[in-house]
Amino acid sequence: MTLLAWLCLCIALGAAIVGLAVIGRERRSGVAAQAGFRLSLAAGAGLIFAGTVMPQLIFAANMDQILGWLSLLLVLGLGLEPALGGGRSVPLRRRLWAIGPGLAIGLVIGLFPEAADRPLLFRLLIAGTAMALVNTLIFWMGLGEALGAARNRSGILIRSAALITVIGFGSALLTTAGAEEVLEPGDAMTAGEYRIVYRGLRIEPQPGGTRKYTAWLEVKRGAREHFLANAEMVQDPATGRTRSRTRIHADRAEELRLLVAGYEENGRIRLKARFLRHMYLVWLGGLLLLAGAILEMLQQLDKRPARLVLKPLKR
Numbered sequence: 001m002t003l004l005a006w007l008c009l010c011i012a013l014g015a016a017i018v019g020l021a022v023i024g025r026e027r028r029s030g031v032a033a034q035a036g037f038r039l040s041l042a043a044g045a046g047l048i049f050a051g052t053v054m055p056q057l058i059f060a061a062n063m064d065q066i067l068g069w070l071s072l073l074l075v076l077g078l079g080l081e082p083a084l085g086g087g088r089s090v091p092l093r094r095r096l097w098a099i100g101p102g103l104a105i106g107l108v109i110g111l112f113p114e115a116a117d118r119p120l121l122f123r124l125l126i127a128g129t130a131m132a133l134v135n136t137l138i139f140w141m142g143l144g145e146a147l148g149a150a151r152n153r154s155g156i157l158i159r160s161a162a163l164i165t166v167i168g169f170g171s172a173l174l175t176t177a178g179a180e181e182v183l184e185p186g187d188a189m190t191a192g193e194y195r196i197v198y199r200g201l202r203i204e205p206q207p208g209g210t211r212k213y214t215a216w217l218e219v220k221r222g223a224r225e226h227f228l229a230n231a232e233m234v235q236d237p238a239t240g241r242t243r244s245r246t247r248i249h250a251d252r253a254e255e256l257r258l259l260v261a262g263y264e265e266n267g268r269i270r271l272k273a274r275f276l277r278h279m280y281l282v283w284l285g286g287l288l289l290l291a292g293a294i295l296e297m298l299q300q301l302d303k304r305p306a307r308l309v310l311k312p313l314k315r
Contacts, residue, residue, distance in 0.1 A: 106131035161288030168281025192275025
């Protein structure tokens, strides 16, 4: 339920930004010239927050789903932007033609035989990323200006940041090394270059009849890196429902995510461990997105019309 509420909030935020553009000065024939651009900006901010901070704040065992849908919303906003802008100054046929190359390449990649056994969300994300990449290259070459889009530094920076962020999440999910095992105290499992040892479990009663399980873990990586971590899960004994909070150990370019997926009898737990690479692309994309948004705000302030002040004539 928490994931659904967060996804609805991000969509509502993007719709509000687009709506403000539609009723504001940038309205052209009822369609905002920068609608897809603004929607992508909102989705990009939500994607970065959901992927880096949110797993440590809420209890959710399937964060990959919300990351996938936010990424899809982001790349679709970038990929369809040429068809949204321009208004009456650019014919509809010309705007639809502008997304043709990206749409064709996206369909080819999404229907590739090697992707047939992948989940639908994964195929949509790959196809959308290809479409967004092609249309962003068109924008860089200057064709976006002829379609009614403002070809400026902030636009290039934000579009580049959005693509870097999506590619970072995508490559992290593709290169994931993970495992899921049922462990007893003293057992160990491996995820990528990490070795996780399950040391013990603490059970605490919570309000409402639920129970909180805290698993104490010893994590080793080679001979140098060694630290202790804990992963939490809340279970309702009456219904059997569980909510887990992801424990994230972040390095400069990699992340280790630990999650208690279930509790067995006699202190045994079901532990999920994932080792993600290339996370530095996500942080780089986030910084560029922030810089591009600030630059866009400064450019909009410079475009404000000057006020005409009339002073009475002196006699």
